Amino acid sequence: METAIAFIIIFGSIVFFHELGHFIFAKRAGIMVREFAIGMGPKIFGYTKGETLYTLRLLPIGGYVRMAGEDMDSVELQPGFRLGIHLNDLDEIDQILLNQNKQFPDMLFLEVERSNLTDQMFIEGYNEEEKLVRYKVARNAVINEKGNETIIAPADRQFGSKSVGQRTMTIFAGPLFNFILSFFIFLALGLFQGLPTYEPVITRVVKDSPAAQAGMQDGDLVTKIDGTSITTWDELSEKVKVSSNELMEFTVERDGQEVNLSMTPNEAVVEKEKVGQIGVEYTSPMEKNPAKAVVFGAEQTYEWTKRIFTILGTLITGNFSIDDLSGPVGIYKATEEVAQYGVYNLMHWAAILSINLGIMNLLPLPALDGGRLLFFLFEALRGKPVDKQKEGMVHFVGIMLLMVLMVVVTWNDIQRFFFNG
Incomplete structure (x- = not known):
């Protein structure tokens, strides 16, 4: 169960940020976003804010941002089609009702003769007096079909109407946000877990090892080997590896005092290579910078x-x-x-x-x-x-x-x- 939760949180977060990139840059370009979905398949939960439906779907294996102008989402009103309309205070159509059995207050009926819901934004048709009338369609008009509402998308709000640069950034922003998310995760690791300093601080001295026999202790900071300054664990490790059976002089810092130690690394075979070992274990100290x-x-x-x-x-x-x-x-x-x-x-x-x-x-x-x-x-x-x-x-x-x-x-x-x- 814990694995399932971890998988859903991790994969869901990655998908969320990917789709968020598409969403933000679509909005910046003035593209109408019809749906922001996390997951695929049947809808579990959804709510509408503004012109966008936000949904959580059953299968946690992806997501999508559905933009106006994609997937043939435009509605065409064919000549002879009978519909109901509602007018706003400017006598513009703000609601178009299709296939409705119910009637609403102030509803008018038209039999469509001509229409354009993307560029010219009008509907022309015959009213109940069989008089040819023409109405302007509001840019935020809603099409209501059997209870399902869809905001119309004027041409300049559709994905395809935008410049190549705007469309490119809208699509590229998804992967871009994945790299940004990774950067912030690694940043958080550095802030909360800390970063290794690689200082040559002895974590543990192995019993009866050359280091133990020489008097080296847990927590000693090695500062010199044979008179040469040491600043990292890699420097210490390399000097010891090539010095098997050779006497070495160590200077360590312990409780603010310098202590000199002498020891001879044992010879060991590691991956078919003879190396020196003094018998200490190392875990780099961590710092939060x-x-x-x-x-x-x-x-x-x-x-x-x-x-x-x-x-x-x-x-x-x-x-x-x-x-x-x-x-x-x-x-x-x-x-x-x-x-x-x-x-x-x-x-x-x-x-x-x-x-x-x-x-x-x-x-x-x-x-x-x-x-x-x-x-x-x-x-x-x-x-x-x-x-x-x-x-x-x-x-x-x-x-x-x-x-x-x-x-x-x-x-x-x-x-x-x-x-x-």
Whole structure:
């Protein structure tokens, strides 16, 4: 149960920030957002604020921002269609009622002759006196069909009416926000967990080891070895590794005092290599430094981005097979394992997943954000958009292929975790 909660919180947060990027930049561009959804499938909960429906859906495997002008959401009123209308104080239509059995106060009836609900914003038709009349449609008019209300979307509020730059930023903002989320998670880790200082402070001295025999104690800070200053654990470790069976002089700081110790590292074989060991254990001290935490957040986001791109490169070159990919089941099992090591490890895992989602969505594949960005690039180069039907067909094929890939990856996960274990 704890794993399920952790998975839903982590994946839900990553999806939320991804969709939030689309949502914010759509709003900045003046695009009407019809729905902001977290999850897929049947609706569990929903509420409307302004012109947007906010929903939580059953399957925690994705989400979407549905913008006006997409998915053929416009309503066309065919000639001869009979409808009810309501006028506001400016004699503009603010409500259009379709297929209604009920009548409302001040409702007028029209038989449509001509209409335009995107550019010219009017409805022309015959009233009950069979007189041809024409009414202007308000920009915020609502279409009510069997109790379902939809705000009309004037042409300038639709996704397709915006410039290539505005549409590009609206789509790119989703993956961008995944990288921003990762940065802030790593930043939080640096602020709350702290960052390693790598100071050469001895965590524990092993009993009967050369260090113990020389009088070294837990908490000693090594400052010099054979007269050379030591500032990091790596420096200490390298000097000891190459000095097996050689007498070494250590200077340590203990309770504000300098103490000199002499010891000879034992020789040990580690991965077929002979190395020196003095018998101490090390865990880096941690510090909470806001400035360093910011740098840590940026560095970790960059490093993990680079690692994931490297893995993608091995997939392209054939050094990485589809059997090595993981879907939702694999991510769930990995989350279960990571959860055993505490909340900080879960946060680190969430940051990696967020970067991964951002990169995957930027791949130039149909139906992904990267595929849509590729079409915008073609439009910018050609000076005109790609035919909508052709683009739609490409994205449809892409969705089908992605669904097949998801089924294959999920089946591999199920076999790996439930039948081979």
